[in-house]
Amino acid sequence: MKLRFFGAAGEVTGSCTLVETARARVLVDFGMHQGGPQAACKNMRVPPFRARDLDAVVLTHAHIDHSGRLPMLIDEEYKGPIHATPASIDLCDILLKDSAQIQQMDMERLARRRSAAGRDCRGPLYSVSDVDRVMQLFRAHQYGESVQVAPGIGIRYHDAGHILGSAWVEMTVEDGGRTKTIVFSGDIGPYGAALLRDPEPPPKCDVLILESTYGDRDHKDLDGTIEEMVQIMRSARTPKGKVLIPSFAVGRTQQLIYFIGELKRDGRLEHPIVYVDSPMAIEATGLYRRHRDLFDAETWAIINSGESALHFDGLRFARTGDDSRAINPMGNGVIVLAASGMCTGGRILHHLKHNLGNRDTHVIFAGYQGEGTLGRKIVNGEKVVRVMGEPVHVEAHVHTLGGFSAHAGQSDLVRWATPALESRPRLILNHGEDRQRGILASLIQERFGVEAAQPHYKEVVDV
Numbered sequence: 001m002k003l004r005f006f007g008a009a010g011e012v013t014g015s016c017t018l019v020e021t022a023r024a025r026v027l028v029d030f031g032m033h034q035g036g037p038q039a040a041c042k043n044m045r046v047p048p049f050r051a052r053d054l055d056a057v058v059l060t061h062a063h064i065d066h067s068g069r070l071p072m073l074i075d076e077e078y079k080g081p082i083h084a085t086p087a088s089i090d091l092c093d094i095l096l097k098d099s100a101q102i103q104q105m106d107m108e109r110l111a112r113r114r115s116a117a118g119r120d121c122r123g124p125l126y127s128v129s130d131v132d133r134v135m136q137l138f139r140a141h142q143y144g145e146s147v148q149v150a151p152g153i154g155i156r157y158h159d160a161g162h163i164l165g166s167a168w169v170e171m172t173v174e175d176g177g178r179t180k181t182i183v184f185s186g187d188i189g190p191y192g193a194a195l196l197r198d199p200e201p202p203p204k205c206d207v208l209i210l211e212s213t214y215g216d217r218d219h220k221d222l223d224g225t226i227e228e229m230v231q232i233m234r235s236a237r238t239p240k241g242k243v244l245i246p247s248f249a250v251g252r253t254q255q256l257i258y259f260i261g262e263l264k265r266d267g268r269l270e271h272p273i274v275y276v277d278s279p280m281a282i283e284a285t286g287l288y289r290r291h292r293d294l295f296d297a298e299t300w301a302i303i304n305s306g307e308s309a310l311h312f313d314g315l316r317f318a319r320t321g322d323d324s325r326a327i328n329p330m331g332n333g334v335i336v337l338a339a340s341g342m343c344t345g346g347r348i349l350h351h352l353k354h355n356l357g358n359r360d361t362h363v364i365f366a367g368y369q370g371e372g373t374l375g376r377k378i379v380n381g382e383k384v385v386r387v388m389g390e391p392v393h394v395e396a397h398v399h400t401l402g403g404f405s406a407h408a409g410q411s412d413l414v415r416w417a418t419p420a421l422e423s424r425p426r427l428i429l430n431h432g433e434d435r436q437r438g439i440l441a442s443l444i445q446e447r448f449g450v451e452a453a454q455p456h457y458k459e460v461v462d463v
């Protein structure tokens with residue numbers, strides 16, 4: 001059997017691994033490369049395998065860096081199934097359509113610039129109608145359900161605690177008369193995260209493919225992070241005070257709604273007024289509520305006490321552009337959760353444009369800010385930034401809170417992987433930059449005596 005790595009190999013995006021036996025070919029994840037011009041070129045490249053020869057595609061979770069190239073399979077005449085959990089399918093419908101629309105807008109902007117320069121332009125990777133067609137290929141499976149996906153290949157999904165519906169995959173592969181168990185970690189969530197259950201432990205296995213996003217460090221602790229957030233929210237309660245939180249529409253926004261609701265119920269934050277100002281975040285929040293069967297015991301305790309984990313008095317949804325603009329004159333510490341999380345688009349931009357110049361504004365960055373993004377520039381302390389084409393002087397207080405990650409830090413990664421590592425499997429580290437996975441590899445070698453392969457793009461591992 002061969003494992004071919006076509007993404008997230010020495011990097012954190014573009015997840016894509018091909019499992020190949022004498023009788024079957026199964027693709028695990030087909031995500032988009034993100035960040036920088038190189039990423040766009042890598043995405044454009046036709047995948048170096050024939051999609052129509054695949055028996056099946058297995059998706060770990062809906063994040064675009066794992067799902068974002070799936071609609072390209074349509075052009076490649078792939079007609080087989082795409083396996084996923086029900087919540088992942090619902091989230092893909094939102095995220096892939098959003099991705100297609102962003103690509104369309106980017107292309108139009110590029111076309112205007114290039115036609116001025118007299119050059120051709122390449123189209124987007126796919127359209128909204130490709131997304132509609134790819135959605136027809138999805139097959140839903142619950143956690144724990146055994147599914148035969150190809151001749152000699154079966155899978156079982158287990159909760160990964162990373163985002164709603166996220167899974168790690170237990171794959172059994174029969175090849176040359178022997179059966180092997182491969183575990184694909186996908187992305188593993190931290191223990192004790194809001195709303196979601198802790199990641200289920202993996203079994204003994206022959207091969208473990210382990211993510212290593214934060215293989216080099218632990219996150220700040222969650223309680224300390226929440227305390228810091230409360231202090232900021234309290235100090236923003238001045239007549240002109242406002243709290244802006246650039247927030248990913250899926251996952252981070254729902255987590256923050258949960259935490260602010262908890263603070264209100266515990267009496268630590270009185271009468272918070274919170275606007276969720278992103279149509280996609282509003283849609284995703286509805287989806288989280290519909291899949292509440294996936295919530296953890298703490299969240300169910302809230303629901304069983306007659307409260308809602310994703311609602312409180314003072315939580316408001318800004319659905320229209322007018323609703324969003326109506327927030328502009330507000331003060332008294334009003335809190336705005338708006339996409340995009342890295343300030344690369346969305347309604348957060350007009351809030352920044354109107355409020356960055358105000359000393360009573362507090363901007364809280366609760367997630368990773370990619371190189372070159374507006375978010376990164378503000379975090380780096382640039383005094384003047386361009387927002388919607390205009391220079392804005394930054395007078396606002398800028399805060400970075402490090403404890404909200406949806407990814408397991410180093411200790412949680414090792415904690416999760418321990419039951420599998422104790423069976424001394426063949427270990428392959430992916431989904432991490434070389435430095436991060438190198439540090440994790442040394443730690444695992446020291447503690448478990450297991451050596452880790454660290455493949456790069458297009459590398460093949462023979463099992």
Ligand SMILES: [Zn+2]
Nearest residue numbers: 061063162187
């Ligand atoms: Zn993810």
